[in-house]
Amino acid sequence: MNIQKNIPLKDYTTFKIGGPAEYFADAKSIEDVQEAFAWAKENNQPVRVLGGGSNMLVSDAGLKGLVIKLSLDKLEFNEDKVIVGPGVVLSYLLNQSLSKDLTGLEFTAGIPGTVGGATRGNAGTYGVAMDSVVQKIKYLDENQSLQEITSKDAEFAYRHSIFKTKDWIILEVELKLQKGDVKAAQELVKERLQYRQDTQPNLPSAGCIFKNVHFKDVDLKDLKVKNIEIDKFDKFKKIPAAYIIEKAGLKGHIIGGAQVSDVHANYIVNQGEATAEQVIMLISFIKQQVRDKYGVQLQEEVQLLV
Template structure:
């Protein structure tokens, strides 16, 4: 029996019907690159996620968790495993605490909480992707990170156990968490927000959305900043933008096939139409080499790789 069929055999019938086979990863990622994923499994709630996870473990298939796919480069050869696609979008507001499913869009959560009179998340306006992807990667901008607001979470441990944990289990750091490194999956989060002044919060949201519209590719496919910003020179100082160094080495003029550096942001790669994963990797390697040659600095990718046979994240 093929390994994919063994996986399906381990699922209850209701879940088996939801599984899609051979889905192009370019349709699930914002960079619009990537070949077929063997099995895509949409989970609406923690129990469904646990069952997909268990079937993958029992049948020996690698599993990759995908939220909005806005920080992923998928290989043209695809992924011979299970894509766990977190699709639950529930959100419940009690006082100043918000319980939210990992699959809800982060920007939807910002709008929804402001609509409920809650402030705090407006800094994250316009960050693409899901709440789960944002918390697992500690997404941030304009001086804040989403991890600041987490109070509790439901996670799936690498050995398949659903567990309720506090923020200490996440190990938040700049654009990453120990939780994601260990292979745990965030399924539900409880965030603590404030009841601040809504006027300035709404104005901040509008300003950030306008800023993104002016500086980021909003219509062109991309995966956001390719490289992480550099360590601050002194403790507590600001990180140096990787984009500044890339700008100085002329990255904005670089292109490989249909993969090009965005003309308004030297740290963003856009897909002009038919870019393949090799085009994107060649371009990223050139950008990295140009900065290394001029400044002696080794840029580290922020975007996560997904390739055949195993997740490269």
């Protein structure tokens, strides 16, 4: 295992922000991951893992210890069952599945990042997420021993899984897809990619900064009085964070090189030289403004790595 030193993490995140990893390893197999952990233990270093870097903000000072980039790219099809490594990029998995007449992953269209990151965060769109296809997950537990968990026990919820509360590393995921109408699926994917192109910013970002807001977590009556059009969001029973941030008048707001996108208010974009500190200040400002104006407590979807 080649352990490198001082590797700039901004090159590994879609935000293009972040200082260096003190130590860095690119793991291509389960054995590589185990070897990297053994090195970290021997050298008394903490470990973080990285998938596609599309849901994280890394601090300007970088990260102490070892960062393992999970590049495990196993991809095996067996009828409607797919065994996939955490490093496989979602768009590649989607295309490969469709080319084998398998549907069920259309919801991933336009989500950057890898299978590992997507499973951990139960990534999704239009109310459909990874939990709709995941059957089993192989992982390394906190004692670096190999374990397996079924989807049922993975505590999947909106942008959540058990992996968000434990130091476990996803090493392999088993999916169940369906033989379906591939033409219709391809059309849907094309439509959704076009929609994203029309409605999302082109500048570097980490996607949506905040989770959408569940009806059950807010005072709906009070929000109606404050001109929040609750009825518009009845289908998913969630208020889009973008909607409420825009209502608060924050679209386009800038701190340093970080801006609340003027295309989609739940994106913070890096206008070129943004620092993690500026992004964090902007996140705090948005939360404070939305709380003061609407009594709504926004929660970050993006992972802050400091």
